[in-house]
Amino acid sequence: xxxxxxxxxxxxxxxxxxxxxxxxxxxxxxxxxxxxxxxxxxxxxxxxxxxxxxxxxxxxxxxxxxxxxxxxxxxxxxxxxxxxxxxxxxxxxxxxxxxxxxxxxxxxxxxxxxxxxxxxxxxxxxxxxxxxxxxxxxxxxxxxxxxxxxxxxxxxxxxxxxxxxxxxxxxxxxxxxxxxxxxxxxxxxxxxxxxxxxxxxxxxxxxxxxxxxxxxxxxxxxxxxxxxxxxxxxxxxxxxxxxxxxxxxxxxxxxxxxxxxxxxxxxxxxxxxxxxxxxxxxxxxxxxxxxxxxxxxxxxxxxxxxxxxxxxxxxxxxxxxxxxxxxxxxxxxxxxxxxxxxxxxxxxxxxxxxxxxxxxxxxxxxxxxxxxxxxxxxxxxxxxxxxxxxxxxxxxxxxxxxxxxxxxxxxxxxxxxxxxxxxxxxxxxxxxxxxxxxxxxxxxxxxxxxxxxxxxxxxxxxxxxxxxxxxxxxxxxxxxxxxxxxxxxxxx
Amino acid sequence: xxxxxxxxxxxxxxxxxxxxxxxxxxxxxxxxxxxxxxxxxxxxxxxxxxxxxxxxxxxxxxxxxxxxxxxxxxxxxxxxxxxxxxxxxxxxxxxxxxxxxxxxxxxxxxxxxxxxxxxxxxxxxxxxxxxxxxxxxxxxxxxxxxxxxxxxxxxxxxxxxxxxxxxxxxxxxxxxxxxxxxxxxxxxxxxxxxxxxxxxxxxxxxxxxxxxxxxxxxxxxxxxxxxxxxxxxxxxxxxxxxxxxxxxxxxxxxxxxxxxxxxxxxxxxxxxxxxxxxxxxxxxxxxxxxxxxxxxxxxxxxxxxxxxxxxxxxxxxxxxxxxxxxxxxxxxxxxxxxxxxxxxxxxxxxxxxxxxxxxxxxxxxxxxxxxxxxxxxxxxxxxxxxxxxxxxxxxxxxxxxxxxxxxxxxxxxxxxxxxxxxxxxxxxxxxxxxxxxxxxxxxxxxxxxxxxxxxxxxxxxxxxxxxxxxxxxxxxxxxxxxxxxxxxxxxx
Numbered sequence: 001x002x003x004x005x006x007x008x009x010x011x012x013x014x015x016x017x018x019x020x021x022x023x024x025x026x027x028x029x030x031x032x033x034x035x036x037x038x039x040x041x042x043x044x045x046x047x048x049x050x051x052x053x054x055x056x057x058x059x060x061x062x063x064x065x066x067x068x069x070x071x072x073x074x075x076x077x078x079x080x081x082x083x084x085x086x087x088x089x090x091x092x093x094x095x096x097x098x099x100x101x102x103x104x105x106x107x108x109x110x111x112x113x114x115x116x117x118x119x120x121x122x123x124x125x126x127x128x129x130x131x132x133x134x135x136x137x138x139x140x141x142x143x144x145x146x147x148x149x150x151x152x153x154x155x156x157x158x159x160x161x162x163x164x165x166x167x168x169x170x171x172x173x174x175x176x177x178x179x180x181x182x183x184x185x186x187x188x189x190x191x192x193x194x195x196x197x198x199x200x201x202x203x204x205x206x207x208x209x210x211x212x213x214x215x216x217x218x219x220x221x222x223x224x225x226x227x228x229x230x231x232x233x234x235x236x237x238x239x240x241x242x243x244x245x246x247x248x249x250x251x252x253x254x255x256x257x258x259x260x261x262x263x264x265x266x267x268x269x270x271x272x273x274x275x276x277x278x279x280x281x282x283x284x285x286x287x288x289x290x291x292x293x294x295x296x297x298x299x300x301x302x303x304x305x306x307x308x309x310x311x312x313x314x315x316x317x318x319x320x321x322x323x324x325x326x327x328x329x330x331x332x333x334x335x336x337x338x339x340x341x342x343x344x345x346x347x348x349x350x351x352x353x354x355x356x357x358x359x360x361x362x363x364x365x366x367x368x369x370x371x372x373x374x375x376x377x378x379x380x381x382x383x384x385x386x387x388x389x390x391x392x393x394x395x396x397x398x399x400x401x402x403x404x405x406x407x408x409x410x411x412x413x414x415x416x417x418x419x420x421x422x423x424x425x426x427x428x429x430x431x432x433x434x435x436x437x438x439x440x441x442x443x444x445x446x447x448x449x450x451x452x453x454x455x456x457x458x459x460x461x462x463x464x465x466x467x468x469x470x471x472x473x474x475x476x477x478x479x480x481x482x483x484x485x486x487x488x489x490x491x492x
Numbered sequence: 493x494x495x496x497x498x499x500x501x502x503x504x505x506x507x508x509x510x511x512x513x514x515x516x517x518x519x520x521x522x523x524x525x526x527x528x529x530x531x532x533x534x535x536x537x538x539x540x541x542x543x544x545x546x547x548x549x550x551x552x553x554x555x556x557x558x559x560x561x562x563x564x565x566x567x568x569x570x571x572x573x574x575x576x577x578x579x580x581x582x583x584x585x586x587x588x589x590x591x592x593x594x595x596x597x598x599x600x601x602x603x604x605x606x607x608x609x610x611x612x613x614x615x616x617x618x619x620x621x622x623x624x625x626x627x628x629x630x631x632x633x634x635x636x637x638x639x640x641x642x643x644x645x646x647x648x649x650x651x652x653x654x655x656x657x658x659x660x661x662x663x664x665x666x667x668x669x670x671x672x673x674x675x676x677x678x679x680x681x682x683x684x685x686x687x688x689x690x691x692x693x694x695x696x697x698x699x700x701x702x703x704x705x706x707x708x709x710x711x712x713x714x715x716x717x718x719x720x721x722x723x724x725x726x727x728x729x730x731x732x733x734x735x736x737x738x739x740x741x742x743x744x745x746x747x748x749x750x751x752x753x754x755x756x757x758x759x760x761x762x763x764x765x766x767x768x769x770x771x772x773x774x775x776x777x778x779x780x781x782x783x784x785x786x787x788x789x790x791x792x793x794x795x796x797x798x799x800x801x802x803x804x805x806x807x808x809x810x811x812x813x814x815x816x817x818x819x820x821x822x823x824x825x826x827x828x829x830x831x832x833x834x835x836x837x838x839x840x841x842x843x844x845x846x847x848x849x850x851x852x853x854x855x856x857x858x859x860x861x862x863x864x865x866x867x868x869x870x871x872x873x874x875x876x877x878x879x880x881x882x883x884x885x886x887x888x889x890x891x892x893x894x895x896x897x898x899x900x901x902x903x904x905x906x907x908x909x910x911x912x913x914x915x916x917x918x919x920x921x922x923x924x925x926x927x928x929x930x931x932x933x934x935x936x937x938x939x940x941x942x943x944x945x946x947x948x949x950x951x952x953x954x955x956x957x958x959x960x961x962x963x964x965x966x967x968x969x970x971x972x973x974x975x976x977x978x979x980x981x982x983x984x
Binding site: 027029030031034035036037038039042043045046062063064065066067068069070071072073074075076082086087088089090091092093094095096097098099105106108117118119120127130131134140146150151153155167169342 | 519521522523526527528529530531534535537538554555556557558559560561562563564565566567568574578579580581582583584585586587588589590591597598600609610611612619622623626632638642643645647659661834
């Protein structure tokens with residue numbers, strides 16, 4: 001077929017790029033580093049959004065919207081924050097174009113220079129905490145639990161579709177609390193929501209943990225994360241949740257009157273996931289034939305392809321398919337009949353495989369006569385003859401099976417590619433082979449950076465689930481004492 | 493109460509501003525011209541979005557996402573388009589900040605100047621048609637029916653919350669068709685979707701029509717619109733749908749091979765509604781007590797307030813309310829029990845009136861004993877004693893009644909403030925009193941502009957429904973012959 005992919009073994013990175021483009025998920029735009037999310041890709045993102053949005057609301061959060069622009073002076077108010085974001089900012093300096101006096105199109109009007117430059121938000125802590133200052137007066141105003149769905153811009157030099165783009169879509173939660181304990185509980189709750197979403201909907205077996213100091217969000221006291229293993233053994237950070245302490249409350253002077261009437265600074269969290277999740281979803285499950293989608297996030301669950309020679313056969317097959325489709329849709333399945341008249345069935349099969357539709361049903365005149373269909377599973381690439389009678393219930397159960405199977409497959413892969421390593425030689429060998437390494441670490445940023453310099457591996461997280469890591473030992477690099485193992489890996 | 497509004501009669505404009513802020517819908521941000529949409533306001537916008545999104549999908553459209561940034565050179569490719577937008581553009585010129593050498597915070601890094609400036613999208617025709625160039629090859633790729641939910645920026649000098657802000661949220665549909673007739677039919681279909689949404693969900697009796705040439709979208713051949721009357725007799729343009737001809741296809745060289753294999757330029761439409769709809773919703777129905785929301789877009793349908801003296805009374809009332817709430821929620825109503833212990837019932841009543849909750853239920857010990865509630869309607873401000881038995885069905889019907897009533901009220905108001913005017917003196921008199929004037933017009937831009945100069949009134953639309961306008965006459969200004977009346981009004 002025309003849309004052949006590079007295989008994962010030949011070039012994993014090229015396979016990913018090919019897949020994103022050929023499965024109609026996204027493409028590079030005319031603007032450096034910015035992508036166009038195509039309808040099929042956007043439909044998956046919408047399913048992610050709707051699921052997450054409901055989870056946020058079920059945990060008491062409301063949506064709101066804050067400006068795209070951040071005054072330059074706001075960024076500077078939290079020292080670590082500006083340090084973290086200043087180097088990759090899109091800066092608005094003017095508010096008008098004018099005709100070029102030489103007649104060649106339009107140019108920036110020098111008379112329309114802004115008094116203060118505006119930064120396109122790379123994240124919204126500063127503009128939001130400047131707003132919260134007016135919203136929070138008393139303990140009765142707390143907790144304040146707000147989420148925003150928005151676009152943000154970080155001017156990355158090396159970009160890749162979904163994984164790292166100059167503009168991306170995300171949600172950012174920003175909450176305010178009366179006590180440190182409440183804020184920490186919120187940050188933990190939300191990383192838990194992310195882990196549940198990744199595991200149950202994306203079918204990605206993430207590890208929950210804390211970031212080491214050097215990998216923390218700029219301005220956070222503690223960063224929680226979910227980390228996923230891709231099929232090349234590299235890690236992908238799929239979501240983060242930050243305990244911000246009182247850093248932003250102090251930077252923007254946000255205090256509340258407690259029950260005794262005394263003023264105290266507010267405690268904060270922020271948490272976000274982005275269109276990067278699309279990258280995790282694609283890389284976790286897909287194969288050399290294309291995308292493999294978990295049924296819970298697939299825009300189309302079932303595609304039906306009629307196989308016929310005569311117009312009469314065609315009419316009879318499509319009539320039967322329409323009846324099956326109606327029954328399936330009534331039970332919540334999304335079904336497409338691929339009735340295009342200019343393509344052979346084999347071409348259609350390959351195309352829907354490429355697009356990761358979990359279940360394909362083909363039907364020819366003999367199937368029609370026998371009351372059967374040929375049913376193919378995308379995850380296993382197996383085919384079966386299945387009775388038309390009861391087909392909807394069969395497919396509903398199949399969706400659950402596929403969802404479970406691809407989760408289990410990803411989990412098995414991760415288990416098989418995660419090992420305890422206690423010697424520096426083995427560390428260097430295994431990290432090149434694409435493993436998560438559970439190692440002792442002496443807790444210093446110095447050691448972490450040296451390991452990164454020598455191997456490109458970083459501490460992905462200090463796990464709080466998935467592995468038993470609490471045991472005394474010696475740092476794999478420095479030999480100094482360590483109370484627990486952490487996860488090292490190369491990362492996206 | 494603390495949140496008293498300016499009355500509409502005293503100062504309509506101040507009433508609107510007070511209402512938006514005091515009902516917790518939105519507020520001005522620290523960034524000039526940009527608003528913060530607060531959770532209660534955003535909840536209404538989300539209901540609008542969900543309803544419209546379903547209507548777009550039901551008419552065959554898919555969502556996608558295109559970049560926030562538009563290369564400056566793209567804007568220039570369609571002559572009228574750049575003329576229309578160049579004067580109010582936010583321009584990104586740099587991609588990095590650096591520490592100020594003098595130690596005083598951060599400054600723009602002069603070394604990080606972009607080769608070509610990027611415009612924050614004021615609308616996305618150019619970046620989208622540059623993309624469509626690669627998506628459209630053959631007649632089989634048409635029609636292409638795409639919508640985008642996004643933020644856009646137009647650097648307006650005078651801004652007002654929701655009505656005119658530098659950044660606003662909107663949806664923009666961009667479709668491509670094989671023939672002019674199909675594109676025109678699409679533009680008409682979508683203005684029809686907008687009219688249906690405005691009438692059936694917002695309860696706003698809009699007029700559908702065409703814009704005159706001078707009010708058309710920059711780059712359009714024909715602009716359809718929906719126009720609504722506010723309570724001061726001014727018009728608010730609530731949505732537009734454009735037939736773009738082949739202007740953008742030619743500017744970006746988008747051609748398709750027709751069934752005969754010949755290349756032809758594609759025909760286009762675009763259509764959009766924005767957070768401006770919030771302004772229309774607020775101004776169409778609200779009163780001096782606050783917001784009046786149509787039940788179909790109200791985030792909360794019913795608020796319940798317990799009236800008690802003792803903790804025992806309180807417990808018994810809340811127990812009963814919880815039971816009623818559960819029953820109502822099972823039937824799709826959104827219900828809040830206002831159980832705050834630091835506020836008097838009268839204060840709560842006023843606050844929920846301000847927020848426009850359609851139905852308020854108060855209950856005291858005597859109601860509890862009698863099996864009744866005191867039920868207040870927001871639209872009529874009337875109160876009734878209603879049996880608890882069957883209260884859910886009563887309220888469900890009440891929601892329909894309120895939805896119908898506020899539509900009828902707005903329609904009656906518009907009818908009473910729309911008159912046929914045939915003399916210039918009467919035109920000048922009535923336009924000052926806040927009327928829609930159905931007048932003959934000679935069809936020239938010259939006359940239209942003179943009328944605008946003398947009275948500030950503009951042609952809101954050449955109606956295609958709502959009024960019978962097809963009758964010969966003489967232009968109210970020039971006396972030249974005219975085949976039909978058009979709608980003149982002052983506008984937001």
